[in-house]
Amino acid sequence: DAGVTQSPTHLIKTRGQQVTLRCSPKSGHDTVSWYQQALGQGPQFIFQYYEEEERQRGNFPDRFSGHQFPNYSSELNVNALLLGDSALYLCASSFGLDEQFFGPGTRLTVL
Amino acid sequence: GQNIDQPTEMTATEGAIVQINCTYQTSGFNGLFWYQQHAGEAPTFLSYNVLDGLEEKGRFSSFLSRSKGYSYLLLKELQMKDSASYLCVHSGAGSYQLTFGKGTKLSVIP
Numbered sequence: 001d002a003g004v005t006q007s008p009t010h011l012i013k014t015r016g017q018q019v020t021l022r023c024s025p026k027s028g029h030d031t032v033s034w035y036q037q038a039l040g041q042g043p044q045f046i047f048q049y050y051e052e053e054e055r056q057r058g059n060f061p062d063r064f065s066g067h068q069f070p071n072y073s074s075e076l077n078v079n080a081l082l083l084g085d086s087a088l089y090l091c092a093s094s095f096g097l098d099e100q101f102f103g104p105g106t107r108l109t110v111l
Numbered sequence: 112g113q114n115i116d117q118p119t120e121m122t123a124t125e126g127a128i129v130q131i132n133c134t135y136q137t138s139g140f141n142g143l144f145w146y147q148q149h150a151g152e153a154p155t156f157l158s159y160n161v162l163d164g165l166e167e168k169g170r171f172s173s174f175l176s177r178s179k180g181y182s183y184l185l186l187k188e189l190q191m192k193d194s195a196s197y198l199c200v201h202s203g204a205g206s207y208q209l210t211f212g213k214g215t216k217l218s219v220i221p
Contacts, residue, residue, distance in 0.1 A: 042211030102153035
């Protein structure tokens with residue numbers, strides 16, 4: 001049984017560009033949450049998707065948007081990239097409000 | 112927003128016991144998680160406390176006091192592979208958001 005998968009593993013972009021990160025949840029999970037983790041910090045909640053809708057959003061600007069597909073997979077889009085967006089982006093899946101299982105993350109570097 | 116406080120770093124000896132403390136604001140509390148994160152890897156679930164008291168799971172135990180806004184993670188018979196960051200995570204009532212502490216970096220030395 002595959003766990004949570006994310007792609008790509010690493011990504012390098014320049015300021016002002018746009019990026020799309022992808023996540024496939026663990027089998028049987030219907031909820032996907034996205035987090036940003038800066039070096040030496042704990043993950044920060046970006047938003048959560050359930051039934052193809054954004055159910056809750058953290059304190060992130062509108063440049064961060066997402067989508068959930070009928071197969072429960074999800075995308076995170078970031079527009080107008082800033083240097084400060086460089087971080088590890090983690091996707092976590094769960095069934096309802098059960099414990100969240102994290103993917104390996106996408107390391108984004110903005111130059 | 113929720114403020115979670117835990118020590119930045121701790122060092123302990125192989126075979127010993129270590130306790131990692133965490134405090135949080137008591138309002139709007141639903142539950143408290145502990146996750147382990149090795150350097151460069153994703154966080155992995157360790158425990159979840161909703162009610163007061165101690166939950167034991169092998170070498171790891173987690174304690175919760177809701178009235179005091181306090182939790183701790185207890186690691187027994189420390190092994191070198193326990194060197195990792197331990198994240199205290201708050202789940203709020205009526206919220207789907209998990210709020211993570213900054214993590215406690217535990218170093219286990221021989």
